[in-house]
Amino acid sequence: MALQWLRSGMRSGVLVAAAVCGAIASASVTAQEPVLQGNPQRGKPLSYTCLGCHGVDGYKNAYPNYSVPELEGQHPEYLAAALKEYRDGDRAHLTMHSQASSLTDQDIADVVAYFAGKPLTPDSKPEGNIPAAAQLCTSCHGANGVGITPQYPTLAGQHPDYIVRALEEYKKGGRKNPVMAGMAATVKDEDMAIIADYFSRQRPSLATESRPYTSFGKESGGK
Ligand code: HEC
Ligand code: HEC
Numbered sequence: 001m002a003l004q005w006l007r008s009g010m011r012s013g014v015l016v017a018a019a020v021c022g023a024i025a026s027a028s029v030t031a032q033e034p035v036l037q038g039n040p041q042r043g044k045p046l047s048y049t050c051l052g053c054h055g056v057d058g059y060k061n062a063y064p065n066y067s068v069p070e071l072e073g074q075h076p077e078y079l080a081a082a083l084k085e086y087r088d089g090d091r092a093h094l095t096m097h098s099q100a101s102s103l104t105d106q107d108i109a110d111v112v113a114y115f116a117g118k119p120l121t122p123d124s125k126p127e128g129n130i131p132a133a134a135q136l137c138t139s140c141h142g143a144n145g146v147g148i149t150p151q152y153p154t155l156a157g158q159h160p161d162y163i164v165r166a167l168e169e170y171k172k173g174g175r176k177n178p179v180m181a182g183m184a185a186t187v188k189d190e191d192m193a194i195i196a197d198y199f200s201r202q203r204p205s206l207a208t209e210s211r212p213y214t215s216f217g218k219e220s221g222g223k
Contacts, residue, residue, distance in 0.1 A: 036106055038076060038113025046111045047209075050099065054115070055209040061095075067159035070206035076109075076116035077150035083108045085177070092174040120154055120204045122146045127201045133191035134198050137183070145202035157205020163196035 053059050059068045071079060085091040087100035087108075103111065122144035130138060142148050145156030155163060169175040170184035187195065 036109035038109035043110035043114030079112040155199035156202035160196035160200040
């Protein structure tokens with residue numbers, strides 16, 4: 001992975017050096033954290049409020065207006081990291097901050113185990129040609145938009161307006177992840193929509209939460 005990534009990033013030496021340092025720094029932070037085993041059954045009752053937004057097809061965040069992200073099919077490790085970032089203030093979003101604030105690390109592991117569902121496995125060629133502006137991104141987010149490690153989010157089938165919003169947040173500093181801050185800083189504003197369009201068209205794709213679907217969830221909607 002690292003080699004492939006380095007090769008594809010070779011064209012922009014400084015950026016790559018900075019990003020690799022960031023990647024290594026965040027990798028070692030991740031390594032120190034205990035890996036909590038998520039229990040989807042315990043995650044289910046925790047998910048009811050969340051589904052009011054994440055389980056509604058086409059639901060939008062108001063002011064600014066953009067689609068609520070798709071979670072089904074996403075890497076659970078990434079979802080857990082994202083929730084901790086909202087909780088700890090490394091992502092600025094008032095609603096998600098208050099949603100995540102009441103969750104312990106174990107709650108987070110459980111709720112993401114419930115949401116993530118079946119992982120996506122890219123089995124086909126990418127849809128369309130990779131735009132030049134998205135070349136570097138594919139070394140972590142995959143040519144098919146499926147993140148190549150559990151820490152790299154899948155973008156395949158994600159709402160394009162949400163992808164643009166996320167990139168703007170990394171660029172402005174509302175999201176503080178150092179790797180993506182470095183990446184987003186290099187993306188021209190006019191390329192954001194092109195990149196978002198490419199990843200949002202990839203298949204297999206993330207989906208809006210559908211309930212109940214889990215293997216333990218054949219029951220008729222009881223808690
Ligand atoms: C009022 C609507 C609403 C509710 C309720 C809500 N969310 Fe969210 N969620 C959002 C929005 C909007 C975003 C995107 C925020 C941003 O711009 O960073 C988001 C982002 C996320 C993300 C980040 C996804 C990604 O791809 O990075 C996760 C994970 C998440 N929510 C999980 C949850 C969980 C778990 C709950 C319940 C405990 C919940 N949400 C409740 C609206 C909501
Ligand atoms: C070195 C690996 C790496 C590269 C290269 C990379 N990313 Fe990321 N990307 C990440 C990581 C790690 C995260 C999660 C950051 C966080 O916790 O907020 C992320 C998050 C994102 C998100 C937010 C996803 C969500 O669900 O909220 C978007 C959008 C994104 N990247 C787009 C891009 C684009 C566009 C490029 C190319 C310009 C790119 N990335 C290059 C590692 C990478």
